[in-house]
Amino acid sequence: MGDAVITVLGTGTGGPPPAVGAADLLVGAARHLEAAELPGGARRLVLGPLGPALDEIDGYVAAGRRVVVLASGDPGFFGIVRALGARFGAGALDVRPSAPSVAVAFARAGLSWDDAVVVSAHGRDLRAAVNVCRAHPKAAVLTGPGAGAAELGAALARTGIARTLVVARGLGSPGESVVAVSPEEAADRDWGDAVGVVLCLRPGAAVPAAGTVAGPPAAPAGWALPEADFAHRDSMVTKFEVRALALARLGPRTGELVWDIGAGSGSVGVECARFGAAVVAVDRSAEAVERVRANARVHGVDVQAVVGSAPAVLGQLPDPDAVFVGGGGSDVAAVVAACARRARRAVVVTLAAVDRVAGVRAALAAAGFTADGVLLQSSRLAPLPGGVTRLAAANPVFVLWAERPATPRTEGARS
Numbered sequence: 001m002g003d004a005v006i007t008v009l010g011t012g013t014g015g016p017p018p019a020v021g022a023a024d025l026l027v028g029a030a031r032h033l034e035a036a037e038l039p040g041g042a043r044r045l046v047l048g049p050l051g052p053a054l055d056e057i058d059g060y061v062a063a064g065r066r067v068v069v070l071a072s073g074d075p076g077f078f079g080i081v082r083a084l085g086a087r088f089g090a091g092a093l094d095v096r097p098s099a100p101s102v103a104v105a106f107a108r109a110g111l112s113w114d115d116a117v118v119v120s121a122h123g124r125d126l127r128a129a130v131n132v133c134r135a136h137p138k139a140a141v142l143t144g145p146g147a148g149a150a151e152l153g154a155a156l157a158r159t160g161i162a163r164t165l166v167v168a169r170g171l172g173s174p175g176e177s178v179v180a181v182s183p184e185e186a187a188d189r190d191w192g193d194a195v196g197v198v199l200c201l202r203p204g205a206a207v208p209a210a211g212t213v214a215g216p217p218a219a220p221a222g223w224a225l226p227e228a229d230f231a232h233r234d235s236m237v238t239k240f241e242v243r244a245l246a247l248a249r250l251g252p253r254t255g256e257l258v259w260d261i262g263a264g265s266g267s268v269g270v271e272c273a274r275f276g277a278a279v280v281a282v283d284r285s286a287e288a289v290e291r292v293r294a295n296a297r298v299h300g301v302d303v304q305a306v307v308g309s310a311p312a313v314l315g316q317l318p319d320p321d322a323v324f325v326g327g328g329g330s331d332v333a334a335v336v337a338a339c340a341r342r343a344r345r346a347v348v349v350t351l352a353a354v355d356r357v358a359g360v361r362a363a364l365a366a367a368g369f370t371a372d373g374v375l376l377q378s379s380r381l382a383p384l385p386g387g388v389t390r391l392a393a394a395n396p397v398f399v400l401w402a403e404r405p406a407t408p409r410t411e412g413a414r415s
Helices: 030-035 050-062 081-088 101-108 127-135 149-157 183-187 240-250 267-274 286-298 312-316 332-342 354-366
Strands: 006-011 025-028 043-046 067-072 093-096 117-120 138-142 164-169 177-181 195-201 257-261 278-283 304-307 322-325 346-351 370-376 379-384 388-393 397-403
Touching: 006 081, 025 030, 025 050, 030 043, 030 067, 050 067, 050 081, 081 093, 101 138, 101 164, 101 195, 117 127, 127 138, 127 149, 127 257, 127 278, 149 164, 149 183, 149 195, 164 183, 177 183, 240 267, 240 322, 240 346, 240 370, 240 397, 257 267, 257 332, 267 278, 267 286, 267 322, 278 286, 286 304, 312 332, 322 332, 332 346, 332 354, 346 354, 354 370, 354 397
Parallel strands: 006 067, 006 093, 025 043, 025 067, 117 138, 257 278, 257 322, 278 304, 322 346
Antiparallel strands: 138 195, 164 177, 164 195, 346 397, 370 397, 379 388
16 A cells, blocks of 8 residues: 555564565564564564554654564454554555464364354453353464463363363464363463464364354354253243343353353253353252253253352352343342342343342342343243134243443453
8 A cells, every 4th residue: 555654564473584674663572573684773662562652653653754563473363453553544554464373273283264263362351262162162262471271271171161272382483382282281281471372172073064154153043942942841941932031131142151040951051052152050950950961962052060059159150241040949139149249241030929029129239230120921822622723821920130331341452
């Protein structure tokens, strides 16, 4: 582009060092500046906090001087191009990418990656990456300080969900290493500072047919599945009308964790997993927990199922984004109170008894939520002799929900 005054060069994933050319200011991580053939006379700025670096670049741009930025792989993929474009505009940039580190890591592993979920933990909370790895059979994590293979392995080891981690270190460098380990093995090793990408794979996952849209499978075309799609005991399963509203208020999504408390058949948790969320299902009955696991297998999703009584068992679990509480026993207000204190975004509760509603609303209010809800009454079409139809009324159910006010999120950029 003729007006470009900032050249952004991708480096470090296997190709030759980039030809920097003429420059007045060279910006990059120390490893990039050391590896590249740099022109003499240019000022070198080791990239640290992004704000001061952008201010420095701004001064050179304003004076019409030439700036070259060195970055990892494809700097337009979770990289510095986003911040540069926001500050200076796309027309000021001449971006010349190298191979993305994710693409190189999958190539080293001999795998396609058009169906993978890619998540960055560089300069970000690791929890979203952990939740993606729990929920999806093929993921790639861009790592960072304090959010590397050891930390990811430790978090996944606690879930009991089978995963293999492929740890790619120093891609494109003489010390490149690509090794497959279990989460437990990853947690017990010192990986140093060169880790860039960790692939997280479900062992034995079927290779899907090539699709037309990159990334994980699209959200299911239908939800609130019929009760017959789930194994359950004595019709102890959340009815599909109730499940439809609960799912709408839970809003399960990729990168988040949902608790299904008093899971029973696990129908709510399984449906949340179908939307790409990580799920922990809790029930005091070991028989129910086995049923949850069976239903998860039938629907091809990963759900961590835990035997235990809430609220006592909740201390063993990572904080959820959203919580579904079913069952409505005599201790439901205490359970909801414990869940609401931990929930980052939303809580949904179903109740059969009107007597429990006030206590649940008070528990939600005490945790800073504003509760809303409905009494859901439905009648299904049912056949009668003679080819006619009647309405068969289902038991009414209270559905209460609450959302925590959103807080702004700050995310870092990967150099």
